[in-house]
Amino acid sequence: MPNSPERRRELAGFLRGRRERLSPQAAGLPSGGRRRTPGLRREEVAVLAGVSPTWYTFLEQGRDVRASVQVLEALARSLQLDAGERTHLFLLAHGEHPPLAIPEVETVDPALAPLLALLEPNPAYVTGRRWDVLAANRPGRALFTDWFARPPGERNILLYMFTDPAARERLVDWTGEAQALLARFRAAAGRYVEDPAFVELISHLRDASPEFRQWWSRHDVKTRNSGTKVLHHPAIGRMTLTHTVLHTAEAPEQKLVVYYAEPGSQDAERLGHLLPATGPDDPEQV
Structure with missing residues (x-):
């Protein structure tokens, strides 16, 4: 009681x-x-x-x-x-958790950052509450986009998916993946309906993407984060990868997203080829 x-x-x-x-x-x-x-x-x-x-x-x-x-x-x-x-x-x-305390500037949890390099050659990145990419390892930048070559306001999973033409080329089933991503984002955004940062992001996406505008009005919600994706990378070809999402107790709004393939498979071999093309790591980007 x-x-x-x-x-x-x-x-x-x-x-x-x-x-x-x-x-x-x-x-x-x-x-x-x-x-x-x-x-x-x-x-x-x-x-x-x-x-x-x-x-x-x-x-x-x-x-x-x-x-x-x-x-x-x-x-x-x-x-x-x-x-x-x-x-x-x-x-x-x-008898319940407090309202979420929203930081003015979101930085990657120090407990997550060292894991990114240890996970190589598997692509991995960390996202914040608004799904901005806070850190990424080298294969995580090579698989999708070099997040830290983008302007700070555009290092966002939703913006990449709905406004970057490269996302439509990289994800074989772009429509299905985009709809699923949006449904997961909607479930997460329910906790931040009055957060100006979320309001701004959603408004920007509505203006920039007709697909986002159409699908957002459906109010679809999905909570499952793990699954598989079929990707086509211009340098190493087509791969089917499993992805999973992990949270830490210290920063529950931050997610560690990891992509991997079955050990010994052709897809795992292809993932290994992502590293040589990315060059030396940047410690600020992990």
Whole structure:
């Protein structure tokens, strides 16, 4: 139960523990001389979060009081919680995950970046919440496009699929692949219907692609990410590749996409020929 006594006691202990570890100086407050207990006082947390000291005291005592999403966000900021602690706070208080925190600038998760080189000769890349390509290994750039030779605003899977003529040549069943990609994107975009970055991308695609405009109006949704693709690469010919999508706990909105062929097959041999044509790796692009 989201508001059970056990959950309220756990929430009270968590808040108290986070409060006691945060010094006044770290919170931007004067120390106020000697303190009998470490960390912030309850009334200081209340002031920082913009709530009543009495209400916050009740919350930390485990009483039956309810905290809105806005108040929980204010408490998370005031107590300087990291992403994992913020999620824990919401789970204790509401029994559900918090709204997604959208970063101003999205960078590849450091835990994912080293994997890209280790996966060679298999093509692999990392996409962000809007399906922008954040990093790619050498075969991942050779298989489709050199993502980092494109302007920063065009390093996007949807833009490549619907606006780059090379995508229609590379994917043998372009229509089927484009429709499936769009249905998966629609499922992901449902979490960001008010995100200006998504609104801008969708508007751009509507203007640039009649197929996108027609299919977007169908509201098709698909959640399966793994499968096979038949591709035709101008340098190495036709291949049937399996692709799978992996997530990390630290950055769940980022996806590691890997393409591979059955070991010892002709397709696996062809993948091996992607590397010599790509040249030395760029550490900034992985």
